Amino acid sequence: MTPCCAAPHLLDRRATGSRGNRVQQAEQTRQPSAHLAADLAALGLSQGLARDPALWQSLTGGRSNLSWRVPHPGGDCVVKLFRPERACTVFPNDPTAEAAMLRHLSGQSIAPDLLHAGDTPLGPCIVYRHIAGPTWAEGRRDIAEVAQLLHHLHSLPAPDALRPGPNGTDSLRAEIAAQSPAKLPLPHITLPDITLPAVAPRLLHGDPVPGNIVVSDRGLRLIDWQCPALGDPCLDLATFLSPAMGLLYLGTPLDAAARARFLDAYDDAEVIARYHALTPFFHARMAAYCLSRAAAGSAPDRHAARLELAAL
Template sequence: MSERLSDEDLLAFLETRLPVDDWNGVRLRPLPVSYTSRFWWLDTPGRVYVVKEFFPGNEENPVYPTLPHQEADALSVLSRHALSPDLEAFAQSPVGTPLLVYGYASPGSFEIGVGEAAELIGRFAALKERVPGHITVPSGWHEVLESGDAMLAAIPESRKAANLKRLRPADSEVKRTAPVRSLVHRSFCLGTILATGEGARLIDWQFAGLGDPVEDIVCFVSPGLAMLYGLHPLVADVEEMFLEHYPDQETVGRFAQERSAYHWRLAAYCLFRHETLSHINAPAARAYGRALEEEVDLLLRLRGR
């Protein structure tokens, strides 16, 4: 869409959708823009709303396709289990873009501990209720490596791709087994955990899919993903604390065995994005380049163990 959604039009639209008694005292404030979405924060007495407008044209990403309906489907189920904020609205904006609104009680504190994060994602991984409408994503050592191979094949002229192929873990390192399939968040980090008046909640479900919970552990400890979210990579003792607090230690064991495949695939993704964005979005390309360096450094450390 070429037409930009104005704050005035958005506020008028929200007045028809949200159960706010008195609109005279509300405050709408734009938040930082991500690669795929614009955000606003709507402050009302006792309750906060976050408004998310999805940019079109991001549905074909090879690892993280942006699928607004998946976020709406996830929020509608997970909020009942105290895992996400409440879905307040999901509709087409006045300019035709997908618009999603979630709400939560105003928090007393904005601090979230690593142990609380581990407990939250562990409860999510143990959830038995199925969430409809989600894509199937690569699960386990072999499917993840094949996903990385496909991205590098799409940038055959890249000299960095040839170097990254030398770091590829071997298929034979892990025995091929039936893939694990459950809902995974796929971009889990401290930047996707929201402090609310009712406790920590998970946000940003547009990349979710049916895969292996190991991926969510990998995302939380990934230095490249942390940098893309504007966070500092975790130090070693914080990573250890997270793994100790994660409720399912069998999943932690598979993470220890298979993490290098996921980190290598994430490095391949960062390189793919770095190469394909270099001529159309130089700042984003540089950000992916820095994230690539972080993932490569981690792969080298894992090799040296």
């Protein structure tokens, strides 16, 4: 197996995507795979990757970035082009963090193998080995397996310099307030008058929605690591169980029986008790996020926000 780049690295600079006149820029927007294939080849970063853009199969599951499945002699790869402008407080979109996490988790049977990370004229890009199989949203397995996957992740050591996730009621209140969009403000809600301190932080995926879990022949795997954090494990549980994320990825929220099976399989009474105490904060947090997307024009997120508010 020949890697795309023998020593993966991510450059510090950030490309602007501007490569000449407006006609060129418009063409890049319409056909980014063709330009990205040429850019990777010009930078010497496409070793073994199919260079014909007609062979680049667009992957449509993500809501933030662009990605393609690309043939490679050692096995298909995923080429992921970041759109940093899609970052937000709840879900940062950090290519440096994703590359660092894939390196850190190499060999742990939980994430893809990183082959390359760097900048292109179109923006930050990573290349990793494709994991065959449907996402959990497409090929659902026992929900208990997802809980066990996250429990395993939360037990792993974290790499250095991870961002802190909100941990405790004070930081959750601050993040909810920071997310509320001016154009579509969060309705007045009353959160429980409780104060829970931070807990010992654990390694978090940050965005373990059904579309970011692959059902492979070797078990479940997590992809899209652009939002990792060191924080309260309840955050990952709340994201997976979120009514909004259920609607957006599954077509309907998980029912009460599925949620109960998930929490039972996570098998940590202290974490589950804390999750239940913080559930109103998590609903408000996700409602604020969805309203920020709705303010930018996403009708599905407006409906998703209503589900979170109704669950408060």
